Amino acid sequence: MENITNAITLVPLNHYILLSSIIFFIGIIGVLTRRNAIIVFMSIELMLNAVNLLLTAFSAYRGDAAGQVFVFFIMAVAAAEVAVGLAIIVMIYRNNNSIDIDLLNKLKN
Amino acid sequence: MTITQSLFYFLAFVAIFSSLLVVTAKNPIHSVLYLILTFFTLTGEYILLNAQFIGIVNIIVYAGAIMVLFLFVIMLLNLNVESEPQKTNLMKFIGIITGGIGLVVLTAALKSTDPSNTVVIQEVDMGLVKNLGQVLFKEFLLPFEIVSILFLSAMVGAVLLARKETK
């Protein structure tokens, strides 16, 4: 245990922030550039995972367990959100035979 | 460079690389597999941060449950490379530029915070189930109960929407 503690000391907090920012923005790029609704949802999962990493790093840095509990809740809520989102995708596919979000244009002025 | 330090940078590299592949892969199935790889590298990062419980839950819940749901839906809908719609190159370019500018702005804004601070693990057994469970059921009791209702309603809704009606 003691070894791990000492070794961890050497990774700066900034690198955790940088890593999670990069993953977060890869997720945003995915949301902006893909048309397949499922891939868009996967990109959102990437964004949430970046948040989870950041929270865990801050939690370890602060020595406060609340951050890790927060991660636990994010995972739980993400599961509920994905379940509903995928149900909507299945429903749309059944009626349109496509999950291309650019084809969703019945509502336009 | 110590072993854990080099492990951090190695895992970070793999995480960035595989998450790039998630958003660029042509085949949706490959995207799912790369996303699972990303989850595994992040689990490695959690364990390096001494957050063992979160690491295990990440594998069980994310890689085990959520990604299987994704895989099921992709296979159910029979999606593959040919049916994959593509945005025009201009839209892709705009998306990448927007994301890149956002990243630069965010990094610049956060750069000046705690420049040389390193992550020191203060309580070695903080991330264990025992400790987290105490916090969860003491301070976070109310959110825990609310999540149960959220799950129930999400389940009702998901079954309702995805079910095929027999006339």
Place this chain on the structure above:
Amino acid sequence: MKNFVEIIQSSINDTLGSWIYLLPEISLAFIFILMIIADLFWAKRIKNLVAIIAVSGLFIVFLEVIDQFILIPPQGVVLFSAMIKLSTAAIWYKVLITISGLLVLLFSLRDFQLRNTEKGGSEYYSLVLVVTLGLNFMVMAQNLLMIYLSIEFVSVCSYILAAYLTGNKRSEESGMKYALFGAVASAVMLYGMSLLYGFTGTLDITNQAFYNGLASINLMSASVALLLTLAGLFFKISAFPMQVWVPDVYEGAPTPITAFLSVAPKVAGIALLITFIRAVNSGGSPSGSVFLASTENLLAALAIITMTIGNFSALWQTNVKRLMAYSAIGHSGFILMGVAAYSMTGQKAILFFLFVYALANIGAFLVIGYFSNVFHSEELEDYKGMGMKYPLVSVAMVIFLVSLTGLPPTAGFVGKFFIFSAAIEAYMLGGNVLLLIMVVFGVVNTVVSLFYYFKIPLNLYLRKAKTEISLDKGNLLFSVIIIVLALFTLFLGVFPNKLIGLINF
């Protein structure tokens, strides 16, 4: 082991002491479960059983919420290790949310589309109740985790409700768009929250450490974290730049749900925004918080942009639901004006405005639902000449629209007057010129809104119907609720003190 026994003991004591304050929420959860069970076993035998449970249950919850005014001490109670705070202001928001929930349930009972959907109506009512539960937690939340959880609670259930008409492509599209935008907005908000947690080391926004932590780091980093967090709240109240989803979702969703989404989440979002802004500005130093000027400027600028976008885009709409969606964005801008002129009178003005807005907006959507039941269309074209055929409902529609515009003698005028005077008062005290510019924009936008609201009565009364179309019979329940709401709108316009006298915090 002994340690655990102590923890469990104290936790049980804490919970037993707190549950009395959560009576409405606990009742809502039980009614939800009861409805699912009732639907499973007895729905075939007794017609409309689930709807009856929903309406009567929500009415009981309404009485319980009213009862809380007597229950709590004036300064409010902090519950569940500072997760939520029940204050008089929060109870007022809960009253408003419950009333709009009740009206929407009655609305849904006779809505043509909902009655004829392939899924049946029973899950619909239980989901409306669950959204109400989430909104109740939203107005009380004062911990970053509770804020995230309650917002997500409301969002996830709203996605289902927006997509409820499964055969209907517009409803599906509305649900999909809502889910995608909502998920991205919540991820962005979470990123901001995790930064806030990292900077301050606490999740409790009323904790002094929260403000101190934010004030001690450099302003750039703190503003990035705050802006990202606010993005999630702006999504809920449909303020710029998170307002793009509103027209599509409002147009495609079932009309009762549109009425609900345009009122209840906005009320809860504003309550949460006020809690958040207050926490950020709770500096201990006598000169006030370091963020005071920047939050004021930000909110004023966003209020200007939001109302301008909403009102000017509404000018070109031909679909009534879409027009009302843009008008809802415009109203978010007006409410943000009140939040920017943040003060105690400002908060009272916001609450009164929200009351008036809720009455008029739900009323207007009820009329849209009424007409949609009669001739199955929401296009402005088809409203031609209907004013003579359905005189009472059309007169009520005119009253609602006048109130939304903010002209006397309706309640909307008083509401807007309070918001404007709160903004001017804040300008007098602080001397921020942006607040004055905001008021000028508010007046200009009120005039602009007159043009598009006027299009509806114009079509109702002055244009002749082109062809004779077959008309279904109007609904008696709808007419009664519409007329009652219209009378209330007039009553509050003439005697605003009857309500303002009650609002006391």
